[in-house]
Amino acid sequence: MKIKKIIAGGLSILLSVGVITFAPGNGMVTYAATPPNIASQGAALYNANTGEFLYEKDGNKQFFPASITKIMTTLLALEQADLDDTVVFSKSATTNLESGATNLGVVEGDRISVRDALYGTMLASANEVANGLAEHVGGSIPGFANMMNARAREIGAKNTNFVNPSGLNNQNHKTTAKDMALIAAEAFRNPNFRAIAGTRYYTFPAIQRNPAKSIAMHHKMIQTNDNRFYPGVIGGKTGYTKSAGNTLVTCAERNGVRLVVVILKSQGTHYTDTRALLDYGFAIASTGGVDIASKDVSVKKSITGAAVQAEKKEVVERTESAQQVQVTNADSAKVDAAPKSIATSDVRAENYGPGMAPDIGWKESNGSWFYVKSDKTSARAEVLNINGKKYWFDADGKMARGWRQDTNGSWYFMEDSGAMDSSGWLKYNGLWYYLGSDGKMLTNTTTPDGYTLNSNGVWVS
Numbered sequence: 106m107k108i109k110k111i112i113a114g115g116l117s118i119l120l121s122v123g124v125i126t127f128a129p130g131n132g133m134v135t136y137a138a139t140p141p142n143i144a145s146q147g148a149a150l151y152n153a154n155t156g157e158f159l160y161e162k163d164g165n166k167q168f169f170p171a172s173i174t175k176i177m178t179t180l181l182a183l184e185q186a187d188l189d190d191t192v193v194f195s196k197s198a199t200t201n202l203e204s205g206a207t208n209l210g211v212v213e214g215d216r217i218s219v220r221d222a223l224y225g226t227m228l229a230s231a232n233e234v235a236n237g238l239a240e241h242v243g244g245s246i247p248g249f250a251n252m253m254n255a256r257a258r259e260i261g262a263k264n265t266n267f268v269n270p271s272g273l274n275n276q277n278h279k280t281t282a283k284d285m286a287l288i289a290a291e292a293f294r295n296p297n298f299r300a301i302a303g304t305r306y307y308t309f310p311a312i313q314r315n316p317a318k319s320i321a322m323h324h325k326m327i328q329t330n331d332n333r334f335y336p337g338v339i340g341g342k343t344g345y346t347k348s349a350g351n352t353l354v355t356c357a358e359r360n361g362v363r364l365v366v367v368i369l370k371s372q373g374t375h376y377t378d379t380r381a382l383l384d385y386g387f388a389i390a391s392t393g394g395v396d397i398a399s400k401d402v403s404v405k406k407s408i409t410g411a412a413v414q415a416e417k418k419e420v421v422e423r424t425e426s427a428q429q430v431q432v433t434n435a436d437s438a439k440v441d442a443a444p445k446s447i448a449t450s451d452v453r454a455e456n457y458g459p460g461m462a463p464d465i466g467w468k469e470s471n472g473s474w475f476y477v478k479s480d481k482t483s484a485r486a487e488v489l490n491i492n493g494k495k496y497w498f499d500a501d502g503k504m505a506r507g508w509r510q511d512t513n514g515s516w517y518f519m520e521d522s523g524a525m526d527s528s529g530w531l532k533y534n535g536l537w538y539y540l541g542s543d544g545k546m547l548t549n550t551t552t553p554d555g556y557t558l559n560s561n562g563v564w565v566s
Contacts, residue, residue, distance in 0.1 A: 141381035146350075147369030149282035150382045152390065153290040153356075154363055159386050164283040165264060168369040171344030172207075172230045173285060173354045174272030177253050178238060179227050179301065180292040185242045185252070188220040188297070198236035201246070203273055206232045209320070215312045224307040227342060229320040232271040239270035246270065257284070260291045274348050282367045285354060289365045293340065293356045296469055302340030302356070303327060325376060326355060333376045335383060337521070343375075351375040357383050359521055361506050362390040363472070474504040474523060488525070495525035495544060516546040516562065537564040 140160055147168050150160035158164065196213040209231040211217070217225075217234075219241070225234040236246060243249025246269055253267040262284035268275045280288075292298045305328060311317040324341040325333040337357040344352035351371040357364050364386045368375045468475045476484040476491070476498065484498040497505040497519050504523045510516050518526045518533075518540060527544040530537055530552075539552045539562070548562045557565045 139385075141378075141385050143368075143378045143381065144374040145368045145371035145378050147282040147367075148378060148382065149286045149365075149367045150386050151283075151286035151290060151365040151367075152362070152386065153293065153365055154361070158283060158286070159364075159389055160382060161283060165281050167264060167279040167281055168352075169274070169278065169346065169349035170272050170280045170285065170369070171346045171349035171352045172232075172272045173342045173344040173352045173367075174267060174270065174278070174280075175226050175230065175235055176285075176292050176302075176342050176354060177257065177267065177288055178235050178249075178270040179223055180288070180295060180298055181249070181252055181256055182219060182223060182238045182242050183295055183297050184256075186219045186238075188218065188223075190219045190241070191216050192219060192222050192237045192241045194233070194237045195240060197246075198240050199233045201236060202232050206271075206273060208233045209309060209312075210315045211237065211312055212314060217310055217312065221310050223301055224304065225309055225320065227301050228304060228307055228322045229309070230323055230343065232273060235270040257288060261287050272344055272346070272349070274346050280369075282369050285367045285369070286365045289341075289354045289356060289367065290363075293363070293365070294472070299340060302342065305329075324353070324355070326379065333380075335380060337383075337387075353379055355379050355383070357387075359387055360390075362387065364390070475502045476504065495527075496523050497525060517544045518546070538562045539564070 143160075143162050146163060147166055148160070148162040149158060149164045151158050194211050194213060194215045194217075199212050199215075202208065207230045209225050209229055211225075211231070211233050219238070222234050222238050222241075225231045226238060239246050239249035243252050249270055250267050253270070254265070257265045257267065262280070265280040265284040265288075266277055267280075268278045272278065293302070305322050306319050308317055309320045322328065323343040324338075325331045326335040326338045327340065328334055335355075335357065337359040339356050339358055341353065341355040349370065351368070351373060353366075353368040353371070353375040355366045357366075364383060366379045366382045366386075368378050371378065465477050465479055465481065468477060476489065476496065478484055478489070483502045484496075485502045486498065486500045488495050488497050497509050497517065499505055499509075505519045506521060506523060508516060508518055518531055518538075520526050525544040526540050528540065528542045530539055532538075537556075539547045539556070539558060541547055546562045547558055549558065549560050551557055552564075559565050
């Protein structure tokens with residue numbers, strides 16, 4: 106077993122794939138990161154940041170994918186068509202369906218935009234809508250299938266063969282868990298795809314046989330009112346046929362770590378298997394998720410599993426990962442929501458670079474968030490108050506997550522959303538810290554609720 110240790114003042118981080126051991130002050134405690142037992146026949150857990158497979162079960166074995174095929178259909182349509190193009194549905198697109206296939210009642214002659222067709226494909230999993238997109242982009246379903254396979258090879262999915270855009274039964278239509286993870290990771294790099302795949306509800310337009318109606322995302326882990334909801338899931342796709350069983354693709358992100366889970370040939374355990382793999386993956390990525398063997402503490406906030414990130418480095422000192430900035434006055438610009446809630450379906454975010462965007466507000470580029478101030482300059486090396494919350498921006502303009510240190514040596518912590526944590530307890534790698542009303546980590550003092558903090562800011566039990 107290989108254990109890598111980062112020592113940074115009070116933040117002692119132990120990174121390992123196996124056993125994590127540390128002394129919390131009242132004895133040595135050992136925790137194990139144990140791979141979960143997955144009931145589904147095929148599975149893969151992929152770290153989209155590092156390109157590493159953290160888990161696989163028959164990862165290279167071919168299975169029928171069912172409707173998770175539509176991830177590739179949607180990605181290809183986004184890359185090859187304009188969202189405002191009109192799809193004119195043919196007889197072959199709307200009648201080339203097997204009995205019981207999911208549909209939205211689209212018939213020959215119906216005309217809807219590519220945008221509406223994409224939402225119908227990803228949320229409602231409408232097979233005739235996927236067929237219409239395929240004919241619009243590829244000229245025919247076989248022509249589109251050829252494009253799908255060529256794109257899959259570009260991504261690195263070498264054990265996949267698509268013959269239709271929907272995933273309906275065909276003996277030659279197969280993929281693997283690892284291939285599908287690569288395809289999904291590529292799709293979730295596209296901001297328009299993320300916006301669609303993470304949408305809970307959408308109004309599908311009126312067509313010949315049906316009025317406009319609300320459609321819901323089938324993937325239950327993004328529905329906040331469902332007991333299968335999983336915080337951090339940014340989107341995914343479900344699938345089912347009798348031959349394929351349950352299939353599921355899920356993308357989740359916490360503390361800047363993006364994971365993709367693929368489940369194939371499941372008999373009803375696709376959500377529990379996915380949850381177990383996400384828990385396992387985030388535990389590995391952050392070394393969090395463990396408790397200190399100590400007395401109970403009444404806390405206002407508890408964030409576990411935060412990771413100190415350093416680009417393309419395995420081990421860094423805390424002083425290397427921290428960036429020095431000067432806290433400035435709040436900017437007067439207003440936004441509607443924090444970064445995680447911004448709708449990006451109409452934003453060509455991939456064309457944005459710091460200092461290049463003409464509009465005021467939040468902008469995304471390659472998975473990082475930036476903010477354009479009222480003077481149309483990008484926030485850099487400063488802290489801004491936006492809609493009542495503080496956000497820290499590094500020198501390159503990227504919105505910060507995790508720990509940062511200012512020029513006076515004080516430490517602050519930014520949550521997953523980018524908002525600065527304040528006025529309460531923070532659990533980080535098994536240790537407790539207290540953040541003041543201004544966000545500053547307290548040291549050498551007693552907290553408002555009567556607990557002692559040492560010079561490193563750690564609660565002394």
